[in-house]
Amino acid sequence: MGSLRECTRILGLDGYRIEYLEWETDGPRARLLIWLERRGVRGYACSGCRRRTWHVRDAKPRTWDDLPWAAHPVTVIYLQRRVRCRTCGIRTERVEFADAKARITRRLRQVIGLDCQSMPTSHAAVRHGVSWSKARRAERAFLAEWDRARPRRRPRHLGADEIHRGKRQKFYTVLSDLVHGEVIGLAPERTEDSLAGLLTTTLDARQRAAVEAVCTDMHRPYLNAIATELPKATVVLDKFHVLQHAGKALDEVRRKEFFRAGPVMRRFGRGKRWLLLRRWKTVRGSKRQELQTLFAANRRLFKAYVLREQLDRLWTYKTHDGVATFLFGWLKALRWQRLPEMEKLADLLVKHFDGIAAYCDHQVRFGVVESLNTTVKAVIRRARGMRDETMLLLKLKWATARPIRSARDLTRFLEFI
Ligand SMILES: [Zn+2]
Numbered sequence: 001m002g003s004l005r006e007c008t009r010i011l012g013l014d015g016y017r018i019e020y021l022e023w024e025t026d027g028p029r030a031r032l033l034i035w036l037e038r039r040g041v042r043g044y045a046c047s048g049c050r051r052r053t054w055h056v057r058d059a060k061p062r063t064w065d066d067l068p069w070a071a072h073p074v075t076v077i078y079l080q081r082r083v084r085c086r087t088c089g090i091r092t093e094r095v096e097f098a099d100a101k102a103r104i105t106r107r108l109r110q111v112i113g114l115d116c117q118s119m120p121t122s123h124a125a126v127r128h129g130v131s132w133s134k135a136r137r138a139e140r141a142f143l144a145e146w147d148r149a150r151p152r153r154r155p156r157h158l159g160a161d162e163i164h165r166g167k168r169q170k171f172y173t174v175l176s177d178l179v180h181g182e183v184i185g186l187a188p189e190r191t192e193d194s195l196a197g198l199l200t201t202t203l204d205a206r207q208r209a210a211v212e213a214v215c216t217d218m219h220r221p222y223l224n225a226i227a228t229e230l231p232k233a234t235v236v237l238d239k240f241h242v243l244q245h246a247g248k249a250l251d252e253v254r255r256k257e258f259f260r261a262g263p264v265m266r267r268f269g270r271g272k273r274w275l276l277l278r279r280w281k282t283v284r285g286s287k288r289q290e291l292q293t294l295f296a297a298n299r300r301l302f303k304a305y306v307l308r309e310q311l312d313r314l315w316t317y318k319t320h321d322g323v324a325t326f327l328f329g330w331l332k333a334l335r336w337q338r339l340p341e342m343e344k345l346a347d348l349l350v351k352h353f354d355g356i357a358a359y360c361d362h363q364v365r366f367g368v369v370e371s372l373n374t375t376v377k378a379v380i381r382r383a384r385g386m387r388d389e390t391m392l393l394l395k396l397k398w399a400t401a402r403p404i405r406s407a408r409d410l411t412r413f414l415e416f417i
Helices: 002-011 106-116 121-127 132-149 192-201 205-210 220-229 239-259 263-269 273-277 285-297 299-315 320-334 340-351 353-360 366-382 389-401 407-414
Strands: 016-023 032-038 056-069 072-085 089-092 157-166 170-177 182-188 213-216 234-237
Touching: 002 016, 056 106, 106 121, 106 132, 106 407, 121 132, 132 389, 157 220, 157 366, 170 192, 170 366, 182 192, 182 389, 192 220, 213 220, 234 239, 234 353, 239 263, 239 273, 239 299, 239 340, 239 366, 263 285, 273 285, 285 299, 299 320, 299 340, 299 353, 320 340, 320 353, 340 353, 366 389
Parallel strands: 032 072, 157 213, 213 234
Antiparallel strands: 016 032, 056 072, 072 089, 157 170, 170 182
C-alpha cells in the first residue's frame, strides 16, 4: 500500500515502518495510533549489552507518546520483544527511539525538555498533552543527556559565591567557571565543607591544576576551603563585594550624621538612602542637585561619599605598587576626618590588600560574576520550593551556558535521535 509507505516516511523513525494506522476515537482531534514494525530485522538487540540475538522469549505491545501529526496527538505502538541474552539473561529488546522505561519517544522528550527551559513545567505539560510528572521526567532526562555530552573544560578562573535561598533555607554555595560564564556546581549551606566538597567532586585533578585564580568575597570559610583544596590558586576578591562594604560604611555615616543628630536633621536626611548609594555618574539632573544640598548640609557625609567614589580606582592599576600607592593616599585623605565607619572599612581594605591587588595579575571578569549572580538568582526564584538539587543544578547550568544561540544549535537539539 503506497500510502502507508508515505506515512512511514513522514514518521521518520529509522529502521521502523508503519504496519497500520488507527484512530483511538472519532472526532477532529482524535489520537492517532501508529503500529510499528522493524524493517530489515537482523536479530533483536539486548537492552543491557546491545548484543543482537534471535532468542525471543515473548513479546508485548508497548506504547510511546510521540510528536503530534498536525492537530492529532500520536501514540506509537510496537511489539517489544523480550530476548534471552547470553550475558544478561532475560532482557527487553532495545528500542532506538526511546529511553529505557520511558513512556515517550526521545524526540518528544527533546521538545518538552527544551520548552521547559523557557516556560514552567506545568505549562509545557499542558502544551504537549502529558502529565506534569511525565514532563518533569522528560526535562530531567533532556538536561542530564545534554550535560553528559558536554566537554569537560579546564577553567582558568573560578568563582565561588553564596546565594541567598530565602528566609528559612538560608544559603547555597555556587561554583562557576568565570572564563566561559557557566555554573559548575551547587551545594547547600555556605560552609568550608560545602565549597571544599564542590571543588573536589565537580572538578577532577587535571581541572583543579588548571585553576589560576578564584574570585570570591571575604567569607572566611571560603578562603579556607580554597587554601586547602587549591593551594596554588590566587584569591581575587570580588570587586562588587568590596564596594558593597563601602556602601554600607557610607550608609552608616548617613545614619549617624542625620538620624542621630536630632529631629531637624532627621527630616532633612529622610529618604536619601538609595540616592546616596548610587554612583555619581548614574545620578542625573534634579537628583544631583538634591545630593549637593545634602552634602552642603553635612561636609562629613560629602567626604565619605567622595572616598567611596574613589574606591573604584583600586581595580585600575597594573601593579601591586600602584594599588598600594593609591590605597595609601586614600588612607591619608581619610585621616582627621573623624569617620570611624570609614576607618573600619579602611582596616578591611588593608587586611585584604592581597586579595584586592591580586587583580593586577589575574584579570577576573567581574562583569561575568555579576551577570551569573543575576541569572542564578532568577532561576532559583522561578524554581522556588524545588527540592531536587540535581535538577536545580542542571537548570542553572543550562541557563548560564545558554547552549542555544543559533538556528543550528536548535536543530541539533531537535533532530537528536
Ligand atoms: Zn545482554
